């Protein structure tokens with residue numbers, strides 16, 4: 001008797017980024033910040049303190065200010081983090097072909113991870129590969145996406161095989177695309193120095209995630225090894241080293257620093273050095289032309305376009321600097337699309 005043909009197997013791919021408000025108006029920004037800043041992986045305080053402090057005090061004060069910044073960022077296509085994600089989803093789907101179903105979701109607000117996972121469930125995928133779009137693992141970003149996905153899928157009657165790509169700090173497609181984009185800028189003019197500015201996190205988060213207390217926030221992060229594979233600080237330094245190698249930079253030609261700290265550093269130290277402090281000291285040392293990368297992000301967003309591209313530029317020029325240039329993010333660059341496809345194939 002002939003054996004029945006095996007059903008066609010399809011693999012689901014879930015791309016996830018952090019999230020952005022539905023519009024740049026204060027009520028939508030408030031809703032976004034309320035969801036974001038009550039996540040226990042972002043604000044690691046007991047829920048009994050976190051909710052009243054952030055929903056009751058911090059978010060109401062912050063939302064109108066953030067809304068003004070989002071209004072500067074907003075485009076005809078909406079928030080860049082969202083439309084770059086949707087463009088990436090479309091192009092990765094085209095490259096992977098009909099054996100794959102590619103969905104895109106946001107950890108906070110829309111399109112939600114629930115909706116994206118429902119699309120994969122409706123397509124009856126055999127297994128799911130989750131790629132949080134954060135090159136360096138942090139409990140507050142990658143970890144939060146993983147927790148949310150597991151929460152949702154654990155309630156399904158049939159739970160498919162699931163795998164997570166937890167870090168791609170040294171991935172050749174990720175590094176290679178930033179090198180291509182950086183070289184294009186370096187071909188246009190001469191730079192005195194390069195700054196790799198990463199999203200900061202509280203030092204406490206790094207220490208909490210350290211395997212066997214390996215990390216002392218010192219030279220331990222200068223090599224990337226089996227003891228610190230998920231150490232956010234060690235991963236950032238590794239990304240910088242790989243980018244520097246690709247760009248042909250000697251150690252004294254670049255600086256790794258951290259931006260976007262939320263709370264007062266007196267109460268709660270974040271990873272250092274802080275980019276705003278580093279850049280203000282540069283002109284007095286003769287560093288007047290700076291090329292800067294934001295390699296904690298694979299899509300342009302508030303933190304790249306506004307904070308690095310506009311606010312840091314103003315600070316640098318006020319301090320006597322002449323030229324501050326942000327390298328655009330990977331967005332939906334063909335080399336990056338290829339890099340994502342390769343990561344999926346390797347999984």
Ligand SMILES: C=CC1=C(C)c2cc3[nH]c(cc4nc(cc5[nH]c(cc1n2)c(C)c5CCC(=O)O)C(CCC(=O)O)=C4C)c(C)c3C=C
Pocket residue numbers: 018019020021041042043062066079081134138140141199200201202260262296297300301302303
């Ligand atoms: C690179 C990954 C990210 C990590 C790690 C991260 C940690 C982290 N962030 C905050 C607070 C804020 N971040 C904000 C914006 C923002 N953060 C990331 C990514 C990471 N955050 C992205 C991609 C964005 C931009 C979103 C966009 O819509 O463009 C904001 C909101 C903006 C503002 O009001 O300033 C806050 C707040 C904390 C506290 C934290 C780790 C503990």
Ligand SMILES: [Fe+2]
Pocket residue numbers: 199260
């Ligand atoms: Fe953030």
Ligand SMILES: [Fe+2]
Pocket residue numbers: 214215216217218219220221222228231233234
């Ligand atoms: Fe370390």
